[in-house]
Amino acid sequence: MAEAEGVFLLEYHCDRMIASAKELAIFFSNDQETFLRDLIPTRSEISNKLDVAIKNAGKDARQRLRVLLDFDGAISIQSSHLPSETKSFQDSSILVVLDKQATHSDNMFLKHKTTEREVYTDARTRLGLGPVGAPMGDNVPFDVIMYNEEGEVMEATIANVAIEVENPQSGNLEWVTPPLSSGLLNGTMRRKLLESGELRERVITVEELKKASAEGRRIKCFNSVRKEYYVTLKC
Numbered sequence: 290m291a292e293a294e295g296v297f298l299l300e301y302h303c304d305r306m307i308a309s310a311k312e313l314a315i316f317f318s319n320d321q322e323t324f325l326r327d328l329i330p331t332r333s334e335i336s337n338k339l340d341v342a343i344k345n346a347g348k349d350a351r352q353r354l355r356v357l358l359d360f361d362g363a364i365s366i367q368s369s370h371l372p373s374e375t376k377s378f379q380d381s382s383i384l385v386v387l388d389k390q391a392t393h394s395d396n397m398f399l400k401h402k403t404t405e406r407e408v409y410t411d412a413r414t415r416l417g418l419g420p421v422g423a424p425m426g427d428n429v430p431f432d433v434i435m436y437n438e439e440g441e442v443m444e445a446t447i448a449n450v451a452i453e454v455e456n457p458q459s460g461n462l463e464w465v466t467p468p469l470s471s472g473l474l475n476g477t478m479r480r481k482l483l484e485s486g487e488l489r490e491r492v493i494t495v496e497e498l499k500k501a502s503a504e505g506r507r508i509k510c511f512n513s514v515r516k517e518y519y520v521t522l523k524c
Contacts (some may be wrong), residue, residue, distance in 0.1 A: 296339055296354065303332040310358055310504025328362025334363060348522040353514060357404070357490040385445060385510070385520045386430040387495065389415045396439040399444075402474055409435075409446040421447050430523055432510065434498070437472045442493040444473040444520035448510035451488055452501045462506065464488045480510040498522065507508050 291322040296302070305515040310329045323495040339354065346352055346368045349357070355367040392412065398405045411435045413419075432445040444450055466483070468490040469475055482488040500509060 294502075296336075296343070298477040298481060299336060299339070301480050302331065302513070303335045305402065305475065305477065306335065306356065306358060306372070307332070309403070313401060314360070322436060328360075330358065330362065330364055338364050338366055342368050353411050382427065383432075383510075383518060383520045384430045384523045385432045385434050385508075386416050387498070387521045388412050388433050388435045391438045391440070392435050392443065392472070394439070394441075394443065396472065399472045399474060400469070407500075412446055428523075431520070434522070436495050437444075439471075440495050441471040442467050442495060442498050444476075445510050448474065448512040448515070449476045449479040450493075450499060450508070450510055451482075452493060452508050453506040454497070454501070463492045464509070467491075467493050476511070478516065479512045482511065482517075499524070 302412060307329060314329075334358065339356065343352070344352060349408070352370060355369075357365045357367070359365075374415060392408060394401070396408055398408055408522050410420075412435050413421075416430065418435050420434060432447060434445050435443045437443055442450060449466060451464045453462045454465050455461070460474050464482075464487060466479060466488045467473055471492060479488070483490065498508070499522070506520055508522060509517055509519050
């Protein structure tokens with residue numbers, strides 16, 4: 290997301306794109322050696338493209354930027370103004386709902402942020418949710434929390450997830466978020482919160498999520514667009 294001060298977590302976004310390009314080239318590129326040697330962009334190349342896009346759209350505008358890299362090494366950027374939300378993301382009135390079925394954690398598109406979004410749109414469709422950004426009415430869930438074949442919480446369709454749990458040593462509440470092994474995207478906001486020590490990783494089961502909700506412990510989602518926001522699990 291672009292704000293007046295620039296692209297939020299730009300280096301993290303660049304790192305993730307470059308890492309995914311290297312890994313996915315193994316599966317999709319016709320000329321893997323050339324792609325890996327010559328066509329993967331650097332941080333500065335991505336940043337320069339973004340600077341041009343922000344300038345063209347107007348630096349004062351809050352924008353959602355979509356950076357696309359194809360397997361010819363070409364970078365394209367799509368820019369759109371962030372829509373006004375019909376609900377505030379500063380309280381816990383945002384509803385989320387648990388998926389109706391498990392998603393297999395070995396789906397490679399869970400690990401990488403790509404234009405292949407079927408695994409996420411399927412989850413939203415199962416719960417009768419419209420596309421991201423559609424107006425939210427009262428008592429209508431904003432997002433779906435997905436879980437894997439082992440009953441482990443993964444993520445929401447547009448954000449990572451964390452819950453409050455009691456630290457067994459100190460007895461204090463702390464935030465935990467699922468590990469990548471559960472099958473999820475390593476979001477840039479997730480990386481920031483882990484590196485700052487505000488979160489730690491551990492497996493979260495579906496039953497733990499439900500128990501946290503029933504006991505009134507907080508649940509939050511986070512991404513680089515909306516930052517951190519508390520949610521309520523709709524049962």
